[in-house]
Amino acid sequence: MQMWCVTDPCLSDPLIEKVHQRVVNITGIPKEHAEYFQIVQYEPGQFYRPHQDQNSKADSLVGVRLSTFFLYLQTPEAGGATYFPKLGVKVQAEAGLALWWPNVRDDLSTDERTEHEAQSVHEGTKLTANLWLHEYDFRTPFTFGCNLDEVGASIQSDEL
Numbered sequence: 139m140q141m142w143c144v145t146d147p148c149l150s151d152p153l154i155e156k157v158h159q160r161v162v163n164i165t166g167i168p169k170e171h172a173e174y175f176q177i178v179q180y181e182p183g184q185f186y187r188p189h190q191d192q193n194s195k196a197d198s199l200v201g202v203r204l205s206t207f208f209l210y211l212q213t214p215e216a217g218g219a220t221y222f223p224k225l226g227v228k229v230q231a232e233a234g235l236a237l238w239w240p241n242v243r244d245d246l247s248t249d250e251r252t253e254h255e256a257q258s259v260h261e262g263t264k265l266t267a268n269l270w271l272h273e274y275d276f277r278t279p280f281t282f283g284c285n286l287d288e289v290g291a292s293i294q295s296d297e298l
């Protein structure tokens with residue numbers, strides 16, 4: 139199950155604002171450059187195949203998805219790790235932890251090294267949040283109703 143925190147009451151929730159402000163403090167990437175929090179819940183047997191998060195054209199209005207800020211909100215009882223096969227890094231899902239990784243190289247080409255997968259949850263529920271951080275302002279064109287599919291930042295392209 140997934141949902142986007144793109145309308146009220148979620149969007150202006152003080153906790154969401156506070157978490158986003160912390161992301162801004164850590165990354166230095168302005169709030170407007172972020173997509174909206176995507177909340178994803180995995181039940182036993184659910185996973186997300188290996189992929190790269192960058193899906194937005196470099197010459198698009200919003201630019202590339204520079205990096206991913208990823209939060210674990212609920213710890214599953216078993217399984218559900220995030221695995222970066224090219225880096226040989228596996229992070230066990232644990233509520234309160236956050237990961238921040240780059241999706242592109244300096245020349246804005248996709249950085250295949252940060253390909254990753256959500257491994258299958260075996261027991262319990264895993265709850266997470268993605269926040270994709272763009273090169274340019276994402277929120278203003280989104281608010282004005284620009285068709286972001288056409289500019290390459292399809293906010294609904296991520297599937298479980």
Ligand SMILES: O=C(O)CCC(=O)C(=O)O
Binds near residue numbers: 178186191
């Ligand atoms: O849940 C995870 O461990 C990773 C999820 C992910 O890669 C995504 O939603 O793009």
Ligand SMILES: [Fe+2]
Binds near residue numbers: 190254
């Ligand atoms: Fe991902």
